[in-house]
Amino acid sequence: MSIEEGAKFVAAAYAIILAVVIAYYALSARRVSALQRDVDLLRREVEKREAAGSGD
């Protein structure tokens, strides 16, 4: 097999690896940010309710 022919397979393999790893990282990072936002919101809401409850 010539270098040119082999290069097509090599490029395809590395492109798949790069695409999958970057996509997975991006999805994970976005998921963590969204979850962190939800936790912060819920925590504030719980604190507000508990403060209101203790004030009654």
Add this chain to the structure above:
Amino acid sequence: MDVKKLTSAPALFAAAGAFLVTGLLLAFLYAPIDASSMGFSQKIFYYHAPIAETALLAFGIAFVAAILYLRDPDPKWDRLGYVSVRLGLLFSLLVMATGMIWGKAAWDAWWAWEPRLTTFLIVCFLYAAYFVLRQVVEEESRRATFAAVFAIVAFIDVPITFFATRYMPEGLHPVVITAGDSGMEGSMFLSFMISMVGMTLLLVALLRVDVAAERLKDDIDDLKTRMGG
């Protein structure tokens, strides 16, 4: 605990990226083209093999986490096991994809029913079943216990896969590294080892991010319970 610092894990990702890029540059610019019939397509090896080793490492982490969970049913071990299996399966699918491409280039066949490929495919099916199991058991502690037992049983296939080419050498898949012999010349081995370190660091970095995400999901459930109560 500073979750943001834990989840971004910038130092780990930066180190992984530096090692992986260096490994790739060395593989293409420093290591020679393989003299065997594989020729230039052998360059796939420099990421293919580290991804395979890292996938098996992830299943090993899941195995250890499963044992730790059965000894001490702390949800953190279940989270670690779950995330390890997910990443192990992702890396395994990458191994299969890159292996098929390499197989087509080297053997002119996308697939061959030979020991290494077949046992690796079984690993993929086994760990895919792990997720099915987790979906069908609703109660949290039972789900975690069943998943831990399954992860231990599934791990039996990992050493079989690793040693398949060594004890069944009639297959197509080459045995490159054996005890006491790297099986390749110095520049090739250096490129491989740097990629190996990079891939391991990438696994650890992704594990940290995903474990943090699972912990946040548990925090959300706890907070919702508190609001309901």
